[in-house]
Amino acid sequence: MEILGTQMETFRTCQRPLACGHHCGGIPNENYCAPCMVEGCQDDIYYGDGHCIVCAEPWTSKPIIQIVCGHLFHYDCIRQMLKNRWHGSRITFGFMLCPLCKVSISHPDLCEIMSPLMHLYDKIKTKALTRLQHDGLFQAQDITQPSGKYYKDPTGFAMDKYAYFMCSRCRQPYFGGEGRCQDEVEEADPKELICPLCSDTTKNKVCSQHGLDYLLYKCRYCCSLALFHCFGTTHFCETCHNDYTTVHDKPEESLPKCPAGPCGKQLSGSECPLGIEHPPTGEEFVIGCAMCINSNSF
Structure with missing residues (x-):
């Protein structure tokens, strides 16, 4: 227990004690502490393996963050993923989704890096939907048919159909x-x-x-x-x-x-x-x- 506390302090993690007695290990000064990630304290088998899914390093090696969907990662891993942005030349936004459940990433401590990304997303979304309307494709089968890939999702259809570059x-x-x-x-x-x-x-x-x-x-x-x-x-x-x-x-x-x-x-x-x-x-x-x-x- 003493060794764990010393290791976490080295990486400037939150030192508030949890109900289990372990130190939090999340981001310092968060409003709410993340769940304890020490092996044996989590009911969830996935989080009990002791490693972040992004970098495969132990939870205790870096501060952790729990994003809006409930999944946990190393704070530095998520920040680096957002900083790296899209892969390839075409602008895509899959990097802004949780690596596990694909829900949009959101957390108060990520606002600074997420804000310009959301601004870019909204700009391209507007451009793509306007072009979709101009091309008369709001009634495309992929959007209107239940079997369509983008059923009731014209935004997804437009962002997939049209390519934008920086x-x-x-x-x-x-x-x-x-x-x-x-x-x-x-x-x-x-x-x-x-x-x-x-x-x-x-x-x-x-x-x-x-x-x-x-x-x-x-x-x-x-x-x-x-x-x-x-x-x-x-x-x-x-x-x-x-x-x-x-x-x-x-x-x-x-x-x-x-x-x-x-x-x-x-x-x-x-x-x-x-x-x-x-x-x-x-x-x-x-x-x-x-x-x-x-x-x-x-």
């Missing part, structure tokens, strides 16, 4: 196409994650009302609407994106002229399928703001 220059999230893009291409170099404004693909055509999020681009390599924004500089239609190595490595002089079909195909005739005038194939071009124009007319 611009390496302005540190703001930007829309990068559909989420499945990540399943088809390799992870991007963090330096290549550049929003359209910072990479100047907008050519200063920024909607004064809706900003950058709903700019409608022509595919860089053909006369189709772009759905994906990759490499920080390039907008692709779905077909060119699925076979991007065919067009991305071609010199511009060898690309087809308008009317240009996907994947380097030259179409017959002289009329652009989009019905617009645009620069030569191989250059980025903003058609306009999708929220301000009827994109179905293209």
